[in-house]
Amino acid sequence: MHKFEHKEKPQKPKCRNHSDQEATYRCDNCGKPYCKRCVKGQGYGRVFCAECEVLVADFLDLI
Ligand SMILES: [Zn+2]
Numbered sequence: 001m002h003k004f005e006h007k008e009k010p011q012k013p014k015c016r017n018h019s020d021q022e023a024t025y026r027c028d029n030c031g032k033p034y035c036k037r038c039v040k041g042q043g044y045g046r047v048f049c050a051e052c053e054v055l056v057a058d059f060l061d062l063i
């Protein structure tokens with residue numbers, strides 16, 4: 001039985017801004033991976049990257 005195959009482990013996504021940080025979050029708008037230091041807008045019950053947070057904040061203000 002060859003239980004141990006030489007397979008590449010799937011790479012965990014890294015933060016778009018910090019290549020050494022594991023991306024534990026994903027922007028709910030653009031879907032790009034970011035670390036927790038980079039996500040914004042958690043007060044809306046969703047997480048957004050800095051770019052999308054600006055757009056979403058404007059959008060939510062209009063509601
Ligand atoms: Zn985004």
Ligand SMILES: [Zn+2]
Pocket residue numbers: 015016017018021034035036037038
């Ligand atoms: Zn980051």
